[in-house]
Amino acid sequence: MRTWGKVRSLLAAGIVSLGLIAPAIAHHSFVMFDRTKPLVLEGTVLQFQWTNPHVWIEMTAPDGRGGHAKWGVECTSVNMLRRQGWHHGSLHPGDRVKLLLYPLRNGALGGQLAKLLEINGSPANLVSYR
Amino acid sequence: MVQSTQGLQGSTRGLRSSRTGKGRRPWALLLGLVILATQVRLVDAQGSASLNALYADPHQPDIAGLWLATGYFTLSPDRALPSLKPPFDALYARRVKAENAGKPIDDVTANCLPPGMPHIMVVPYPFEIVQTPGRILFLFEYAGQVRRVYLDGRRPTEDDDPTYYGFSTGHWEGSTLVIQTSDIRAETQDDFTGLPHSDALVITERIRRVDHDTLEDQLTLTDPKAYAQPFTVTRRYQLHPTWTIGEYVCEENNRNAIGANGVTGFGVPPPPAKK
Numbered sequence: 001m002r003t004w005g006k007v008r009s010l011l012a013a014g015i016v017s018l019g020l021i022a023p024a025i026a027h028h029s030f031v032m033f034d035r036t037k038p039l040v041l042e043g044t045v046l047q048f049q050w051t052n053p054h055v056w057i058e059m060t061a062p063d064g065r066g067g068h069a070k071w072g073v074e075c076t077s078v079n080m081l082r083r084q085g086w087h088h089g090s091l092h093p094g095d096r097v098k099l100l101l102y103p104l105r106n107g108a109l110g111g112q113l114a115k116l117l118e119i120n121g122s123p124a125n126l127v128s129y130r
Numbered sequence: 131m132v133q134s135t136q137g138l139q140g141s142t143r144g145l146r147s148s149r150t151g152k153g154r155r156p157w158a159l160l161l162g163l164v165i166l167a168t169q170v171r172l173v174d175a176q177g178s179a180s181l182n183a184l185y186a187d188p189h190q191p192d193i194a195g196l197w198l199a200t201g202y203f204t205l206s207p208d209r210a211l212p213s214l215k216p217p218f219d220a221l222y223a224r225r226v227k228a229e230n231a232g233k234p235i236d237d238v239t240a241n242c243l244p245p246g247m248p249h250i251m252v253v254p255y256p257f258e259i260v261q262t263p264g265r266i267l268f269l270f271e272y273a274g275q276v277r278r279v280y281l282d283g284r285r286p287t288e289d290d291d292p293t294y295y296g297f298s299t300g301h302w303e304g305s306t307l308v309i310q311t312s313d314i315r316a317e318t319q320d321d322f323t324g325l326p327h328s329d330a331l332v333i334t335e336r337i338r339r340v341d342h343d344t345l346e347d348q349l350t351l352t353d354p355k356a357y358a359q360p361f362t363v364t365r366r367y368q369l370h371p372t373w374t375i376g377e378y379v380c381e382e383n384n385r386n387a388i389g390a391n392g393v394t395g396f397g398v399p400p401p402p403a404k405k
Contacts, residue, residue, distance in 0.1 A: 031229040031323075032396060051383035053242070053273075056397075072397060074385075079271060079376030105232025110396055129311065 032110040033102040036126075040117070041100045043071065048091040054076050055128075057091060058114065073101060073126040074112035084127045096120050102129070181215030190261060191305045195339065195343050196375065197367035198256040205252055205321040205363055212351065212361035218326045224322035233393040236324050238317065240394040241387050244275055246294035247311055248333055248349055252365060258375050264357035266300060266307070273380045279309050286313055292329055294318055309335040320351070328355035343369040 008107075055075040063069040074079060091097065098118035101111040107112030113128040200208035214222055228235040228306060231259045239245050255272040264282035284299040296314035300307055317330040331353040335343040345367040352360040385397030 031234050032232050032394060034232070038258075045302070049383060052378045053380045054386075055382070056385065063265055075397070077255065077376075077378055079378060082376065083373065104396060108396065 018108070032104055034105045035102045038044075038100055038102055038114055039111075040098065041073075041101050041111075042072065042096070043068075045091050045093055045095040045097055046070070047093060050078060050088040052079075057083055057095065057097070069109055072114050073099065074110070075113045081126075081128065086126055090116075090126060091119065097124075136188075137255065153193070170371055175375075190302065191339065192205065193260050193345060194261050196256050196258045196373050198370055198373075199252055199254065200366050200368050203252050203254055203321065204323055205325055207363070207365065211325065212353075212356075213356055213358035214326075215356055218328070218356040221326050222324065228393070229323065230293055232322070233391075234391045236319075237322075237388065237394045238319070239322070240384075242273070242384050244294040245275060245286050247277070247296050247314050248351065249321055249348060250277070250295070251349065252276060252321055255357070256370060256373060256375065257377070269375060271375045271378050273378055279307075279346070292316065296333070303336075305338055307335075307337040309333075309337065311335070312357075326356060327351065327353050332356040340366070344370070 020032040036080055041061055042058075043059045045057060045059050047056075049056040049057040049058070055078060057073040057075065059073060060068040060109050061072050096119070097116060102114060103111040114130075115128060116126040118122045118124055131305065141336060154165060165192050177322050182248070197198055199404040202209065212256075214400040223224040223251060225234070225236055239249075244250070250257075250268075250270055250272065253270070253272045255270065257268050257270040257272075266279040266281065267275035270278070275295070277295050277298060281302075285301050290313045292315045294315055296311040298309050298311040302308070310335040311332075314327070314329070314333070316327070316331075318327075319325055320327060331351060332354070334347040336351045338346055346364060347367070348364045350360050350362045351357065385395065387395050389395045
């Protein structure tokens with residue numbers, strides 16, 4: 001268990017440093033997102049909007065009460081995503097995704113995508129905002 | 131890049147000497163080819179030939195290329211602030227308070243209006259510098275914006291209208307490009323936090339290539355109406371020779387437009403009502 005504890009604290013340090021290092025921001029003020037509380041979200045893609053000024057992932061995720069809720073996930077621009085290995089076909093409706101998100105501070109179900117971690121169970125490692 | 135321009139000139143000389151020696155002095159052709167190969171390798175080893183190589187004024191230092199800001203994207207990377215005079219101090223305090231509550235106000239870029247100067251110099255998207263005789267162009271990926279810096283002696287006139295990017299004139303002091311920008315619209319902001327300035331703002335920039343891959347811009351903001359003293363920040367930019375500027379049309383799918391409450395939007399349904 002000590003090993004797992006170490007791994008967990010390393011993971012936590014990694015997540016915290018994601019919030020502190022070189023945050024690429026949006027075309028608008030990003031203070032609406034809480035970069036100190038990154039969360040891992042798992043759900044299903046409804047729509048992948050490959051657009052400017054932001055790429056958007058519309059998705060549903062379990063709401064914790066047995067149902068599902070709709071989330072809006074804002075990524076960086078098309079051009080910046082392309083430079084980080086994404087393309088217009090990176091996601092499709094129906095894909096199961098696991099992602100790291102900086103949530104909205106106002107409590108609405110949305111946030112800024114830090115990184116796509118998994119697509120349909122396979123590791124993805126596609127970065128949006130550092 | 132000065133070195134590559136010299137490299138190309140050297141290569142041309144190599145070709146010329148080989149032409150004149152054709153037939154009579156085959157060793158000259160061989161020598162020319164060896165010189166050419168060496169020069170080409172030199173250009174490759176330095177990562178990229180300048181985009182400007184064919185057009186650059188040999189008397190003008192080469193700062194052409196595709197650059198991306200490094201460091202934090204507030205005006206000052208360490209978040210230092212100018213000493214704000216009333217009423218600009220109260221205006222900024224109001225904006226910071228709203229941001230800390232997660233509800234940014236007065237965020238004009240959220241409606242796809244241009245960031246203007248000096249904000250555009252600290253956005254997290256690349257820009258390309260193009261040097262042509264008499265002017266230097268900054269072509270920004272962000273919303274396809276352009277800054278024109280005139281080096282041909284023209285000056286702003288008394289009745290110029292203020293604009294988002296102002297009127298920029300430049301000259302070289304050794305290897306440093308000095309740009310002065312005036313006539314900037316009062317409502318543009320210095321960065322995404324809403325740091326304000328007045329219509330009296332004049333920006334002096336000193337831009338130089340610190341090394342092949344690094345550009346530095348020292349910006350001094352002089353604004354006697356809004357700032358107690360001139361405020362200087364130093365920004366750095368990384369060269370990205372393999373990148374291409376992409377299209378970026380902000381109006382395509384903007385879901386962040388400012389709402390009736392003055393707060394930057396986020397296009398998702400409201401949170402479910404608590405039971």
